[in-house]
Amino acid sequence: MIDREPHNFNQLEQWLDQNRVTEIECLVPDLTGVARGKILPRQKFTEDRGMRLPEGVVAMGVTGEFPTEGPYFDVIDSTDRDMHLRPDPGTARIVPWASDPTAQVIHDCYDREGQLIPFAPRSVLRRVCERFDAAGWSPVVAPELEFYLVARNTDPDVPLKPPIGRSGRSETSRQAYSIDAVNEFDPLFEDVYAYCDQMELNVDTLIHEIGAGQMEINFFHAHPLGLADEVFMFKRTVREAALRHDMFATFMAKPIAGEPGSAMHVHQSVVDKVSGRNIFSNEDGSPSREFFWYIGGLQRYVPAAMALFAPYVNSYRRLARRAAAPINIQWGTDNRTVGFRSPVAAPAARRIENRVIGADANPYVALAATLACGWLGIQNRIEPKPEFRGDAYLGDFALPRSLGEALALLRDEADLAEALGREFVTVYTEIKETEVEEFMKVISPWEREHLLLHV
Template identity: 55%
Template sequence: MCATMSKKKKSDKPEHSGVPDIESARGISGVESAKDWFRARDIEEIECLVPDQGGVARGKIMPVSKFLASPVMNLPLSIFYQCITGEYPAYDGLVDAVEADTDMFMQPDWSTLTAVPWAMDPTAQVIHDAMTRDGRPVEQAPRQVLRRVRELYRKKGWQPVVAPEIEFYLVEPNTDPDYPLKPPIGRSGRPELGRQGYSISAVNEFDALFEDIYKYSEHQGLEIDTLIHEDGVAQMEINLRHGDPLELADQVFLFKRTIREASLQHKIYATFMAKPMSGEPGSALHIHQSIVDAESGQNIFSDPETGGPTPLFFSFLAGQQKYLPAIMCMLAPYVNSYRRLTRDSMAPINVQWGYDNRTAGLRVPPSGPDARRVENRVPSSDANPYLAIAASLAAGYLGMTEELEATSPIESDAKNRDFELPQSLLEAVAEMDESEEIRQVMGSSFVTAYAAIKRQEYETFMKVISPWEREHLLLNV
């Protein structure tokens, strides 16, 4: 959500000598144009990143001299089959190349070349695309899944625009997973005890941390729109500016990394778990979505003559309503995600939509015709941004191409209505696995791989005995 009370971005430049400005990296398109950029800033190392299915940064770190000699490198294709636990599902029936532990090739996307401002020595980072030996994109790669969906829009003459909002918690360092998380100590020397939604003073408790977040973000060209304190204890939200889906997914990917690293330097954990603390609200990744005509730039959700909503707007909404259950496991990818989606929380539990209604899964914010958009409030902050954005846009695309009709907007509390979304990870995986439409739009090989990963993660989870079980079953059953 947006708030009028927000911490403003400071204009002063960070005091990190040797860290390259993002503006200097723009226009680089290959090795030759990158050499001067690295040399002028004495860059010694580069981190070559590729986001996996969990949104984790995989890749290699190497000297710049070695990178410039061969910027296209290899990694096992199996990284796109790795669970968040580090395990792998059974490969039977998946991809022969994975069973053989075949390599894929990482190709740098030079538009993502930025600094690593928290590094001790001058270091750069660049996000890579995964390619097969014969030069085709790896279909299971999250960046490619989002590109695939974006290309479907472009073939229709449409250009999707998104603006993510990321919620997260600050917590005390916790090295023992058996102990509950606690809010951190702020500059006053006291932990936050009560909920301080939109409180400026509660944000100021962590001023030094947020100054570093802004500084690091500026060096990477990451544009923060607003920063607010959310409803939970030490729960924050950062809103990003709107733009191209792939660019914004890259920004969320880098933002998560930036916030974690900056927090660690202040002896604080930043967590994007959907539900890190009992009794506190969950954290979301809200996605604002609009579609413009690629030639005219006109928002196709609004009639250019009357300014009112168009049939495509309602069909986009209808597609979200119909396919949210089928994409749920990409919006809520872990067992913990479903602890957020409960009736007694602010998180949505159904596919209702409404005008400026935050209890609905789909909200249409107040706006003029040019900014008419749909906010998907279902995704949790633990979602891979590439997959969450791709899945949400895929649902809207199907709605428009199938000319679906949306329900009437809801004006009351949508949480009082029945559950319409999957209530567990396995249920959500089954919905996705059985949807031929989602397979067609997002890629059948990706869906098969993703389903296998999620089922393996659930199997691993079931091997753990929870405190609830020891509390209520140990001596009572």
């Protein structure tokens, strides 16, 4: 087992020897969470300990397109200069489905002067974590990631359907928390858990969620950067396992009409590094000022951060009334209808669950953004609204209803730009505007159905 501390190259080489690794997948997460990079022979990886890729590789849209003009090029040089990639040895893991002994290693992106590329997702999360570190604190997170299993679908014009399980039938009704419904896909999940075990991923429980074919995996709480790496790797893993069982796994926020969307709920707290105390609780066990200020920060800044939590046009289909997703920024204790839930817990485990984030969000960007909102709340001593004790689905919408609206809010929020990095916000919003423009070129079945002969 390799030490998960970074920059331990001697131990990495020993680990590669022990596992007889012959190839290395050198990975860089881009803004969409896609794994970019190169595959190198072991010897080449050992000799170079890094590689180069164009800057734009981590700064493209989900369609592979780039902006052609505008502020994007105030950050990214039009000459398409190189990034210098350095492996993080603590991220090295076996690729369990590879035919030859293969390792995967996540890389950080640097410029020629040795500075982190500010718009690379891993750099953004590092930047936010450093704010907590400078204050003597350590943020702690625990994601709960939902996803759908669907039948193979090679035609994007055909709606997705639940896959066929061991019984030879597909689900036609909702099976929340059903053990038997999970057991329908035992062969698949046996592979998923075997892969996760080989990769030393920090996964906890698996449950069947509300939707037909919808599952949820929970991760043990840990430091945000390591957990973002694990979510990134888990998505690759479950997709690969699903393909091997003749189905797809999708993390789309709303893949099937009439079914609930998929979220990435993130539990978060902050620990004092000297005392080990959860700063959300006072010595007498009562909620601290920091606890309430953190909530205040989420309420104040999450609407402006929605383009980071709901990054695609599809994301906003999930955020609908009575669709098992929040529509506002209320907070409450043990209340799943609000945007920010405080689970019942011992004082040492007091935490806030951000229920707004979609499963389609880049884990590095989403964790950076939610922590930045809470950090700003503490720094600015933002008092939250009173605790909401009823059904928040009955309230008014307090979140943007579209990606275009969300991007406008993000552009106008100077505090978030300072916390996440102005270069990142510039690149991100420009890329997302390009995606919106691409989407608007597509005529949907709904438009043909209702407008073709009626208007």
